[in-house]
Amino acid sequence: xxxxxxxxxxxxxxxxxxxxYVWDENGAQYLDMYGGHAVISIGHTHPxxxxxxxxxxxxxxxxxxxVMIPLQKELADxxxxxxxxEDYQLFLCNSGAEATENALKLASFHNGKKxxxxxxxxxxxxxxxxxxxxxxxxxxxxxxxxxxxxxxxFNDEAALEQCFTEHCDQISSVIIEGIQGVGGIxxxxxxxxxxxxxxxxxxxxxYIADSVQCGYGRTGQFFSHDSAGVDADIYTMAKGMGNGFPxxxxxxxxxxxxxxxxxxxxxxxxxxxxxxxxxxxxxxEQDNLxxxxxxxxxxxxxxxxxxxGLKNVRxxxxxxGFDVPxxxxxxxxxxxxxxxxxxxxxxPNTIRLLPSLxxxxxxxxxxxxxxxxxxxxxxxxxx
Ligand SMILES: Cc1ncc(COP(=O)(O)O)c(C=O)c1O
Numbered sequence: 213x214x215x216x217x218x219x220x221x222x223x224x225x226x227x228x229x230x231x232x233y234v235w236d237e238n239g240a241q242y243l244d245m246y247g248g249h250a251v252i253s254i255g256h257t258h259p260x261x262x263x264x265x266x267x268x269x270x271x272x273x274x275x276x277x278x279v280m281i282p283l284q285k286e287l288a289d290x291x292x293x294x295x296x297x298e299d300y301q302l303f304l305c306n307s308g309a310e311a312t313e314n315a316l317k318l319a320s321f322h323n324g325k326k327x328x329x330x331x332x333x334x335x336x337x338x339x340x341x342x343x344x345x346x347x348x349x350x351x352x353x354x355x356x357x358x359x360x361x362x363x364x365x366f367n368d369e370a371a372l373e374q375c376f377t378e379h380c381d382q383i384s385s386v387i388i389e390g391i392q393g394v395g396g397i398x399x400x401x402x403x404x405x406x407x408x409x410x411x412x413x414x415x416x417x418x419y420i421a422d423s424v425q426c427g428y429g430r431t432g433q434f435f436s437h438d439s440a441g442v443d444a445d446i447y448t449m450a451k452g453m454g455n456g457f458p459x460x461x462x463x464x465x466x467x468x469x470x471x472x473x474x475x476x477x478x479x480x481x482x483x484x485x486x487x488x489x490x491x492x493x494x495x496x497e498q499d500n501l502x503x504x505x506x507x508x509x510x511x512x513x514x515x516x517x518x519x520x521g522l523k524n525v526r527x528x529x530x531x532x533g534f535d536v537p538x539x540x541x542x543x544x545x546x547x548x549x550x551x552x553x554x555x556x557x558x559x560p561n562t563i564r565l566l567p568s569l570x571x572x573x574x575x576x577x578x579x580x581x582x583x584x585x586x587x588x589x590x591x592x593x594x595x
Contacts, residue, residue, distance in 0.1 A: 222548065229256030232571045234554070245579055246554040250393065250425045250531070250566040253452030254495040258570075261455055261491040268487035276478060283486035290493045291463070295434040297447070300463040301470065304481030308424035308450035309337025311460045314475050315446045316341050316385060319418035322468050325384035329375060329417075331366040333395030336387060336422055345387055347395070366392070367404050376411045385418040385446075386411075390436030393425035393566075396558035397526055397533025405440035412445065418468075419444045424460070425531070428452035429496055429569055432506025432529035439528070452569075457488035501569040505529040508571055515580050521587050532565040533558065539591050543583075546590060551582035 226242075228235040232255060234242050244252065254261060275281070284304060292298035303318075305311055316328060330336070330345040337343065343356050347363055362379070364371045376383060386408050392398040412419040421427075421444035426436035428449060437444055445468060450460035460480075464470075479485070496502060509529035516525045516534055523535040536543050544563055547553040556564035567575075 224548075231255040231258075232568050232575050240552060242548075242552045242554055243575060243579055243582070244554045245565050245567045246556045247452075247566045247568050248456065249451070249556065250430065251451045251454075251456055252568045253428055253430070254455050254492055254499075254501065255568045255570040256456070258455065258491070258495055260495055261488065264487050264491035264494075265457070265484060268484055271483070273484040274479070274482040277476065277481060281481060281483060281486065283483055283490065284481045287486045287489050287493075290490060290497075294493055294497060295447075295463065296438075297443075297463050299466045300447075301466070301468075302461055302463060303475055304459065304461045304485070305477050306458050306479050306485075307337070307460050308448065309339040309342040310477070310480075311424060311448035311450050311462050312336040312342040312345070312387070312420075312422065313339050315420045315422075315448050315462050316345070316387065318446065318462070318464065318468065318475060319385035319420060321471075321474055322418060323384055323416050325382055325417070326360045327379055327382045327384055328361050329372070329383060329386040330361055330363055331388055331392075332363060333366060333392055333398060334363075334387070334389065334422075335392070335394035336389075337424075366395075366398060367401050369404060369407050372404070372407060372411065376415055376417075381415065383415060383417045385420050387420040387422055389422045389424075389426055390439070391426040391431060391528060391531050393531070393564070394558060396562045397531060397564055399526060399528065400437075400440075402440040405437055406442050409440075409442040409444075418446060420446045420448065423447050424450045425566075428492075429502035429505055430529055430531050430566070431527075432502060432509060434502060436528065436531070453492060454485060454488040455492045457485060459485035459489050496569070499570060505569040508569075508573065508576055511573070512565065512576050512580075515576075516583075519580075519584060519587065521591060527565075530565070530567055530569060530571070533562050535561050536563060537561075540587060542590060543586055546586045547582060550589070551586055553579060553582050 225237045226234045227237050288302040334347045336345050344358050344361050421437040423435045445465045447463040525534040
């Protein structure tokens with residue numbers, strides 16, 4: 213049987229990983245500045261994470277949500293403490309798209325309304341409603357099209373105010389990434405997030421903070437939305453939550469009430485997923501990784517800003533983007549093939565950095581050196 217060919221693949225087979233490095237089948241070592249798409253939060257195959265999962269596997273890996281699973285409560289308590297949202301409620305699922313789907317659905321159950329506000333360049337996943345609030349017509353199938361979604365320009369306060377004035381009581385939720393990832397590392401202004409909070413409160417709409425990519429400590433705060441100093445009603449989480457084990461969830465504000473049967477999943481919150489998520493939070497706490505992400509990010513951002521040729525260096529913590537001019541269009545490929553460094557991208561010309569929060573200073577320097585050399589290789593200094 214053939215694989216369904218949907219991914220443009222690099223011709224590299226990774227067989228081993230540790231911390232911020234991965235190795236291919238020939239033993240070549242790569243520096244991972246991409247974190248497997250922002251997923252590797254505490255470092256590849258972290259020993260504590262491996263041990264916690266192994267120990268859990270020896271006991272029980274899965275049972276359905278028809279029985280008590282105390283690990284879920286342990287996870288909720290730890291998550292509440294580390295995120296500072298102790299009075300929120302946790303619903304566990306398996307992927308970012310599923311988190312989005314549940315958040316939007318729950319908002320609509322909560323206020324009985326249908327319209328959703330989303331923003332230009334947003335990415336919220338590929339399932340039905342998640343893709344409908346994603347600003348990329350190429351991945352929206354005809355069956356996913358809906359009149360319920362209103363797209364507004366990102367960070368445009370006047371457009372947001374006008375939309376609420378026009379649609380008054382029809383808006384169920386506003387969904388926004390604190391820092392857009394797939395869209396190219398676009399930072400939401402604090403004043404924009406504050407306005408979303410104000411309007412959602414005023415019009416009984418639900419503020420959904422998509423934290424799948426920008427959350428879990430990556431930006432130097434648990435949720436990147438925290439920088440605005442206001443609380444969202446629902447936070448979505450996935451990627452870094454399990455450090456590679458599929459686990460996701462939503463944090464739900466106390467005023468949103470649950471009802472039996474309202475949400476559900478077979479796999480969400482299983483024993484092994486909880487063990488992975490707990491291991492991640494334990495390492496984040498023990499190694500102070502949120503503050504490390506802030507420090508390393510600041511260091512990287514400042515260094516990148518001083519490199520000739522890179523444009524519009526932006527981001528926060530370890531969620532960083534920069535644009536490359538036409539003459540450096542092959543920079544990402546060169547970094548991978550000649551300098552053995554993985555990075556992410558956003559079309560047309562943005563390079564995205566999403567390394568593990570445990571990246572060391574030495575590794576960031578190693579990256580900066582490789583970057584400088586790759587740039588010089590592509591654009592030799594003029595005499
Ligand atoms: C902001 C954001 N939301 C949602 C998703 C969807 O997550 P998943 O691929 O786990 O379904 C992604 C994935 O890249 C994302 O970046």
